[in-house]
Amino acid sequence: MKNVHAKERLTKKNLLNITFHVWRQFDDPYYTGFAAQIAYFFFMASMPTLIVLSQVLGLFDVSLDFIKVWLETHVSSNVNSLVMDLFSATSVQFTNTVMVIVALWSASSLEFSLGRLESHVLTNGTYRFEFWTERMKAIPTAIISIAAIAFSLAIYVYGENIIQTIFRHSRFTEYLVALRLPIAAGLFFLMILMNYYLLPRIKVPIRCLLPGALFAWIGIMIVTAVYSVYSDKIAHYNILYGTFANIVALMLWFYLISWVLCIGMMFNKAWDEVMKRDRLTLTKMRGYLKAQLKGSSQSYENFFVRPDDLLYPELDSVAVKMSKRYVDGFEKEIEKKQQEIRRKQIIDAKADELYTEMKQNIERRDRGFLDE
Template sequence: MVSKLKQWLYAHRNHRSLTFTDKLIYRLGDHNLAEMSGSLVYFMLLSIFPFLIALLNTLKFTNVFNPEVILEYISMLPDELGTIVYDFVYDLINSSSGGLLIVSIIAGLWTASNGINQVINNINRAYGIHEKRSFLIAKLLSILFAIALIVLIILLVVSQVFGQLILDAVSNYIALDAAVELLIQVARYAIPFIFMVIIFTLLYKFAPKSEVRELLTLKLILPGALFATIGIGLMTFSFGFYVSNFSNYSVTYGSLGGIIVMLIWMYLVSLMLLLGGEINATLYSMTYFPDLNKWPRSDSIIKNFIGTFTSPVTTDN
């Protein structure tokens, strides 16, 4: 069995799909993605609540819609995590002051941008480069993406809340057949998905420094954006289902159970974001540095397994 596997790997060692998978797995270990995701959690933890302050104050005082709608969507989070966020959001909605609106938004965006700035730094590391932007430019880029995330959440809520309201209002005057209603329902979920893909595509496009950014085509950044979008969605749903049905962190950690769940969820989100960056960086390497793909390539996880032989292995090891 081992010899057949080695023979198959050697025979397909230069196939594009295997080369991509081989290089990607190697890079995940070489770039210490698990450790990088853990360090990113620290910045996300410091950023998430200032981000919520900026978001909720923007919603509350622009009168777009009632910010309490946000509370309904917290139920999508794992129970322990939802409890922490719900209490914070509820207190904020009922205690925010209009006089501190601008100050809270600016402070929230400034602090929240620190987490995004760390994501940008980690994406640059995936390409093997170091961030050399000035502090002002880097901070401005991070703030812009923080604002983009606020817009994304607003559009998400609008599409979900007002989408149903519009559907109900139209149904009162016009008899909609099942196909039209299905189309509208699909659009309600497709729109947020598209928004997320756009945001992540822009993030993966503008995070690297200019020398690399100029070479990044849509074909090289869309795969990572799609992976991050789908991955975060599936991970959040699966993790929430697991926590709600198969695990009880409060038994193990007591009152810290909610915090532990939050940290694990943030870690998984960070991992998906960085995996998306590594996917794009691997495609970039294969496109612009084809010599590095030739066997025996240095960034290979299977090289040590099958060796550098020139004929198929015939005996098991």
């Protein structure tokens, strides 16, 4: 069946509508301070990520010195100074497997936070959060992200040697060498898209995530460039923050990048609605989840918050179960709320029945007038 709505084209009017759609999403208090939270996880995950990344880069025989040179060229001096200190702190041999696993767990905290945010955006805040399920899911995503970064760096560092070995010296070789940076940028875009796809609990078609991933990709590059100029030419963090100036500079950079990633997620939802793609509606989200759980014993309804959740003890969190067991009067309070929910369900059912009966009477009356 064809969609009754024709797809919209990107016009100035629709672009304005998308902008205001994203803005309206911030009316949800869930987003208050979320960019700051992600920036904090960015900062906390930076050191563990560097530790794991140094181990992975060792497989490609790529030195962290390359990243230092890149930072000196593209990032502000304040940010570069602090990150260089992190590199010098991780320059020692770090081959303890247990510690690498611990570092990987810490590095995955960023993906965990981003995954919660995207699940909230895609389902309009109706999805059911499960800490351990989502926390464990963030670890393989972190591994893939770190491996993608390492692979991109390996291509950028050794790409020229590989290309010249395969194609020898020719004009075509020069073109391929010149494309190393665009290839690295393309891999960075794919990494953003991969995170947008893998992190939420409900898998949606990749094409639904392309607008937001493109927005985030361009936005991060613009923010980094503008912030680099701002922090070098205008900002004087050392006057206000003294020895903490570099940390403040790095946190602000992470904060701006976090905003771009958050808005990129919202952009996907806004694009789908304004451009009438109808791929990220709640009905479609439930359909994607049904297909995802096909053959599983899990009920797709249990992935969403419902008004009658209290009527299903199997949906209780560990905190609620323990409260029922150890907190005096808590279980009676829950039973009282359950009775209120049941009464409301009865009232709503009667209201629906009366409405249906009234609608049928009106239809019969109209048919009587037509017969006369």
